[in-house]
Amino acid sequence: MTDSLGAITWWGFSPALDLQDKDIEMQAKHLNLDNGLATEVVNILLVGAGDIRHILKTISRAYRHTNKQLNFYVVENSLELLARQLLLLMIACEDRNRMGLQEKMELFLEVFGNSLIRQQTNEYIIEKSNLLIKMVTDLDFLASSFPALDISALKFKERDQLEAIFKFWRNPDNQVFDISTYWDNRVRKHLDQRYDSRRNCFDWDYNMKLRDRGASVINGKQYGAWRDTGVAFEARDGNYDIPNKTLASGLLFKQGGATMQQRGYWGDIVCSPYLAYGIESENKELFKTQNGTHIRTAADVSEFNVLSLLYELSNKETYVPKETTEGKKQDIPSATLTEITEEEEETEDDVKEIGTCNEEQITDNILLENVKIFFLPLGSAAEIHKKSKYKKLFNLVYFSNSMVHNINESLKTIMADGATVVLETAKFMLELTEEQYMQYVNKVTAMVKNIGCKPSPKSDAKNDNFATFTFLGSQ
Structure with a gap:
């Protein structure tokens, strides 16, 4: 299966989700006091999503929901994935006075899903690479130019490697x-x-x-x-x-x-x-x-x-x-x-x-209000429970189908009571037989139930793109 699916998830094997959608039944219980106004804080951990599709859809439709501070914590197993996510976020936030909406959409999809691109797109990537290099080597510049992004948790070695990628x-x-x-x-x-x-x-x-x-x-x-x-x-x-x-x-x-x-x-x-x-x-x-x-x-x-x-x-x-x-x-x-x-x-x-x-x-790009995206060190899904600042922090935890092996007892430490767990199913993993797919569904469902989660009544792990569960809380 690895020969065809590869070793790196450039794009997810499921549609984009609005993680605040009512069907996901996410709960937010923390309050952020900003200038005297109470704003709900929703902390979302994305493990192995591969691309920014869930982030993009969630922040684009945030206005459809009540006012909430959205904090995304991104864990991947490859720095090349983080580099791509930074670039795609920059494209999405380009000011429309500089780039028309039609051109932005075409550019986004071209970079996202094409092995071959146009010359002008290549020139754009080269120019943005210069900015990205400055961002990952100067955190003050990143904070002032793109305040929604935070890579301070990355190790110095990882930031150096990001610079080499750019x-x-x-x-x-x-x-x-x-x-x-x-x-x-x-x-x-x-x-x-x-x-x-x-x-x-x-x-x-x-x-x-x-x-x-x-x-x-x-x-x-x-x-x-x-x-x-x-x-x-x-x-x-x-x-x-x-x-x-x-x-x-x-x-x-x-x-x-x-x-x-x-x-x-x-x-x-x-x-x-x-x-x-x-x-x-x-x-x-x-x-x-x-x-x-x-x-x-x-x-x-x-x-x-x-x-x-x-x-x-x-x-x-x-x-x-x-x-x-x-x-x-x-x-x-x-x-x-x-x-x-x-x-x-x-x-x-x-x-x-x-x-x-x-x-x-x-600095003229679209300002992402009430949004913060934290990029965590590679492979930190197995270590995150050891840090006290993440204790009972997350209202929603998402796992891609390639990262479900990280589901274990340690998750109980970082999930808030009533948190939602969203699992990407293997519905579109074309190399799996029907028998292998059902084995995956049964195994993953058992893993989530074993850490104190119950399936959502609306969720069908066999036929849906995602399976959702609710964390009942530490016993």
Whole structure:
């Protein structure tokens, strides 16, 4: 299974969650007194989420709920993941006077899910890498320029390694990361003798696995093209021919008794980035079918969902698309410009300028009010219970399906009474058989029950994307 799913979770294998949604039944019991006003504090621990989809959806829709201070504590097993999360948060918070909403959405998805990107996107990553280097090496600059982020808990060695990652990103030599070759080698190894008939293999996985698990909106041709090249989103015309260095990571191999690290692409080559934003939406019009076939695709759904979240993050109101004629491609471009003045509207000439930025411009970014995102040291899920400041702190704890092995008695120390536990199921882990999937469900459910949690009445661990539980409290 590791050969196809990889060793690093660049994108999650489940849709984005609003962690304040009423169905999650989260409780917040701590109060934060700020200027005499009482604000509920919600502390959320995310273990192995992989990307920022849950953070983005939760903070974008925070205005829909009562006024709360949202504190996210992020634990990952790779610094490359933390680096990507920092970059994607910066993209999401770009001021719309500098970057139009449509362009921001396309840029976000391109960096998020494409092995190959456009030249102007590469220039943007290089410029942002310079800012990110200053942020991780100067915490005062980070606090003043992006106060919602806090990396002070990271070890000095980890911050040094983050700096090295960003320096690699800004390397102008695109040959240092030949992702197309790395991708093809992964596909060859995975399919082995079936490689020459890979298109048929991709079609089989789509029809016999992906569609049956509730992701029929993913278009078979798009899925096959992504499996072959690693390019999932091509919203704007242009040449997608520059390696996306943000998908580079190292993996340790043993050879001749020695351990060696090899840089390459070590992420998912089977499930696809469409799962994060492309299979669920409030806009049910996106899931209309004609003669049993979806009119829209998961790429369309992803574009709409990300654009909606970015709009809500900026405007604190629900995004409502303009009405379109039947059969027209999703109305993202025209709808995007309804809230932008003529002076702000981007043109094709402006697109090439997205790579230009400086330290002053970051201060004009969207301010994340009542939000704090703490990045914790690698692997700290196993150690966090030893620190007194985390005792009974968390109102919600989230585990990805690759990190459920961290569920043990120590969690009882850090969870507040009545806290919610959210587990990502293995519904979209396509390499699992039905029997293996049920074994996973039964084992994980037992693990959570053993630490004093009861399943939510609305939760169905077998059929849902997530299973939710309530912590009954220390006995």
